Amino acid sequence: MTIDPIIAAALRVLLALLFAAAVAHKVADFAAFRIVLHDYHLLPLAMVTPATAIVIATEIGLAAALPWPATGSTAAWAAVALLAIYSFGIAINLLRGRRTLECGCAPSTYRQPLSEWLLARNAVSIAAAFALTLPHAPRALAWLDAVTFAGMVAAGSAAWVATQQLLALAPRVAVRGAS
Amino acid sequence: MTTALAVSVAVLWVAVGVLAIVVLALARQVGVLHERVAPAGALLTRAGPAVGDRAPVLDLRTFDGVALTVGGVSVAARRTLLFFLSPSCPVCKTVLPTLLSVAAGETPAIDVVLASDGRPEEHAALAAEFRAKALPYVLSTELGLAYQVAKLPYAVLIDADGVVRAKGIVNTREHVESLIEAERLGVASIQDYVASVEKREVASVTGGRA
Numbered sequence: 001m002t003i004d005p006i007i008a009a010a011l012r013v014l015l016a017l018l019f020a021a022a023v024a025h026k027v028a029d030f031a032a033f034r035i036v037l038h039d040y041h042l043l044p045l046a047m048v049t050p051a052t053a054i055v056i057a058t059e060i061g062l063a064a065a066l067p068w069p070a071t072g073s074t075a076a077w078a079a080v081a082l083l084a085i086y087s088f089g090i091a092i093n094l095l096r097g098r099r100t101l102e103c104g105c106a107p108s109t110y111r112q113p114l115s116e117w118l119l120a121r122n123a124v125s126i127a128a129a130f131a132l133t134l135p136h137a138p139r140a141l142a143w144l145d146a147v148t149f150a151g152m153v154a155a156g157s158a159a160w161v162a163t164q165q166l167l168a169l170a171p172r173v174a175v176r177g178a179s
Numbered sequence: 180m181t182t183a184l185a186v187s188v189a190v191l192w193v194a195v196g197v198l199a200i201v202v203l204a205l206a207r208q209v210g211v212l213h214e215r216v217a218p219a220g221a222l223l224t225r226a227g228p229a230v231g232d233r234a235p236v237l238d239l240r241t242f243d244g245v246a247l248t249v250g251g252v253s254v255a256a257r258r259t260l261l262f263f264l265s266p267s268c269p270v271c272k273t274v275l276p277t278l279l280s281v282a283a284g285e286t287p288a289i290d291v292v293l294a295s296d297g298r299p300e301e302h303a304a305l306a307a308e309f310r311a312k313a314l315p316y317v318l319s320t321e322l323g324l325a326y327q328v329a330k331l332p333y334a335v336l337i338d339a340d341g342v343v344r345a346k347g348i349v350n351t352r353e354h355v356e357s358l359i360e361a362e363r364l365g366v367a368s369i370q371d372y373v374a375s376v377e378k379r380e381v382a383s384v385t386g387g388r389a
Contacts, residue, residue: 159201169208
C-alpha cells in the first residue's frame with residue numbers, strides 16, 4: 001500500500017500543526033499540565049515532572065521533524081507511538097470511570113473532560129500518522145495539487161478547532177440538559 | 180493531471196464527510212440549547228394599575244420645566260414607555276442604551292419617559308445626558324406612587340389609548356423587549372405567555388392521543 005505525495009505532504013503539515021498547538025499550551029502553562037499528568041494516576045509522583053519534560057520535548061521534536069519528507073516517516077512512527085500512549089492513558093481512566101478528569105489535550109479555556117469521543121478523535125490522528133509511514137507513490141505534480149494541499153491544510157485545521165470546541169461544549173450541554 | 184484530479188476529489192469527499200459530522204454535532208448542540216433557553220421577560224408585580232387598566236393621567240413637569248402629561252389618550256397616537264430609575268442604581272444604567280434604541284428604533288414609535296424622584300441636584304448629571312438625547316426626564320414622587328414602583332429599574336408600557344399594556348422589573352435588554360413583545364402578542368406578561376404556550380402544548384399532546 002502506498003500514499004499519494006500531496007496527501008502525505010498535507011498530513012505531515014497538519015500533524016506538525018497539531019503537535020505545535022498541543023505543545024504551545026503545555027509550555028505556556030507547564031504547572032497546569034504537570035497537575036493534569038499527575039491526575040491521570042499512571043505514574044509515581046517522582047516521575048511526573050520528568051515525564052512532563054519528556055512529553056514536551058517529544059512534541060517539540062515531532063512538530064519540527066514531521067513537515068519534512070526526509071524525517072517525516074520516522075517522526076510519523078514516533079507520533080503513532082505517542083498518540084497511542086495518550087489513548088491508552090485516556091482508556092484506562094475511562095475504565096476507572098473517571099469522566100470528570102481534565103484531558104489536558106487543549107488550553108484550559110477549552111476544558112475537555114475524558115470521553116470516548118477523545119479516543120475516536122485520537123484514532124483519526126493515529127490513522128493519519130500511520131498513513132505517513134507508508135511509502136510514497138511518486139507521480140508528476142500539477143497546479144491542482146497546490147490547491148489540494150492548501151485546501152486540505154486549511155479545512156483540516158478548521159475542522160480540528162471545531163472538534164475541540166464541540167468536545168469542550170458537549171459536557172456542559174449534556175450535564176445541564178440532564179438536570 | 181488525472182491523478183491530481185482524483186486525489187483532489189478524494190480529499191474533498193473526506194472533507195465533506197468531516198464537515199457533515201461537525202455540522203450534525205453543532206446542530207444537536209444548538210437544538211439542546213434552544214430547548215433549554217426559556218424566554219426571558221420582565222418580572223410582573225401585582226402592585227399598581229393592572230395590565231388592561233387605564234393609566235392614571237398625571238400632569239407633570241420635566242426636569243427642564245416643560246409640561247408633560249403621562250397617561251390618557253395620546254394626541255400623537257404614540258405609545259409611552261415609562262422607565263423608573265435612580266442615579267444610585269447601577270443596573271438602571273446598563274438598561275439605558277436599550278431605552279435609547281427603543282426611543283429611536285421602534286415602529287410604530289414609542290415615547291420614552293424617564294422617571295425618578297428625589298432632590299434635583301442628584302439628578303442633574305443624568306438629566307443632562309438625556310437632554311442631549313432628547314428624552315424627557317421627570318422628577319415626581321406622585322408618578323412612582325401612582326404605579327406603586329417598589330423596585331428599580333421598573334418599566335410600564337402605555338398604549339396610545341392610555342391603557343397599561345405591560346409592566347415589570349426590567350434588568351436587561353430582553354426584559355425591556357419582552358414588554359413591547361407582550362403588547363404585540365396581547366399577553367399581560369411573559370409569565371402568562373409561557374403558561375399559555377405550555378397549556379397549548381399539553382392540549383396538543385393530549386389531543387393527539389385522544
